[in-house]
Amino acid sequence: MSSVSTLSLSLPVVWKCSRLLVLGGTGDAVKFVQQFVSRCPQVEVITSLAGRTAQPQNLQGKVRIGGFGGVPGLAEYLVATGIDFVVDLTHPCAGQIKQNAFLACQIACVPYLLFCRPAWEPDPTDRWIPVDCLEAVPSALPSTAQRVFLTTGRQNLAPFQNLPHLWFLIRSVDPPTIDIPNSEVILDRGPFTLEEELALLQEHRIDTIVTKNSGGDATYAKIVAARQLNLPVVIVQRPPLPPAPLVTTLEAALDQVVSFFRGDCSNSYTRKTDRAPGH
Numbered sequence: 367m368s369s370v371s372t373l374s375l376s377l378p379v380v381w382k383c384s385r386l387l388v389l390g391g392t393g394d395a396v397k398f399v400q401q402f403v404s405r406c407p408q409v410e411v412i413t414s415l416a417g418r419t420a421q422p423q424n425l426q427g428k429v430r431i432g433g434f435g436g437v438p439g440l441a442e443y444l445v446a447t448g449i450d451f452v453v454d455l456t457h458p459c460a461g462q463i464k465q466n467a468f469l470a471c472q473i474a475c476v477p478y479l480l481f482c483r484p485a486w487e488p489d490p491t492d493r494w495i496p497v498d499c500l501e502a503v504p505s506a507l508p509s510t511a512q513r514v515f516l517t518t519g520r521q522n523l524a525p526f527q528n529l530p531h532l533w534f535l536i537r538s539v540d541p542p543t544i545d546i547p548n549s550e551v552i553l554d555r556g557p558f559t560l561e562e563e564l565a566l567l568q569e570h571r572i573d574t575i576v577t578k579n580s581g582g583d584a585t586y587a588k589i590v591a592a593r594q595l596n597l598p599v600v601i602v603q604r605p606p607l608p609p610a611p612l613v614t615t616l617e618a619a620l621d622q623v624v625s626f627f628r629g630d631c632s633n634s635y636t637r638k639t640d641r642a643p644g645h
């Protein structure tokens with residue numbers, strides 16, 4: 367007859383109430399969650415959104431919406447909700463939440479993994495004008511600029527409010543929060559094809575493009591279209607990343623998070639339950 371200890375040893379390890387927090391707001395987060403849920407159905411997934419878009423894309427698992435209240439608020443949330451792991455799939459240009467999440471995870475002793483897709487790199491024929499921040503865009507616009515295509519997001523339009531000599535084509539997912547004189551707004555969500563971008567730029571006689579260096583394929587077509595039409599692109603560079611474990615592909619992010627929850631010996635993360643008491 368088997369003893370109790372033999373029986374318990376032969377049972378598979380099941381992590382009760384394992385919870386993953388996904389910092390989202392991107393198509394990458396939607397794809398990640400979809401694939402993660404199919405590989406680790408026993409883990410509860412909570413995706414956090416800032417609440418910037420009126421109709422977020424469909425997400426599997428639970429969704430929470432709104433800021434946490436800075437580093438202390440997020441640290442408190444991690445502990446109170448019993449989060450075991452945080453994977454950050456926010457947009458590469460969302461600098462504040464990444465710094466906050468990195469610090470909050472340190473405070474709460476929760477492992478943190480950062481996904482950041484590689485930045486776009488200029489082709490030798492590209493006419494890029496790099497700037498460090500949105501506020502620097504107006505003074506970096508070429509003197510030839512008259513009709514400008516703005517794709518920096520509806521909440522980033524303030525620097526363009528007082529430029530009455532320019533006409534703007536603004537593309538955003540939801541309507542802009544402020545009114546820009548001399549502008550037309552197109553509501554649309556990527557991905558966009560090269561043919562669509564070429565047609566849009568030509569139809570509106572665009573002579574200059576303003577974009578963030580988002581990286582990825584979904585919105586890259588406008589960069590290729592600008593190249594083909596020999597248009598200047600004022601490109602806002604990304605904010606610095608926190609010194610966290612970093613992956614640059616969704617596959618790598620999935621592998622690391624799945625391996626953490628499966629308790630693979632090869633992963634370098636520490637489970638809260640593995641920590642010494644008091645830590």
Ligand SMILES: NC(=O)c1ccc[n+]([C@@H]2O[C@H](COP(=O)([O-])OP(=O)(O)OC[C@H]3O[C@@H](n4cnc5c(N)ncnc54)[C@H](OP(=O)(O)O)[C@@H]3O)[C@@H](O)[C@H]2O)c1
Nearest residue numbers: 390391414415416433434435436456457459460461462463
């Ligand atoms: N920046 C872009 O170009 C861009 C483009 C596409 C999508 N997005 C998405 O839009 C969201 C906001 O972007 P942002 O540039 O305004 O961010 P941010 O400057 O890095 O963050 C500003 C504040 O918004 C809150 N926040 C941001 N992301 C959050 C999330 N996923 N869940 C809960 N709270 C969040 C945090 O508020 P508290 O301090 O109160 O916690 C944060 O301090 C991000 O989630 C990002 O993925 C951004």
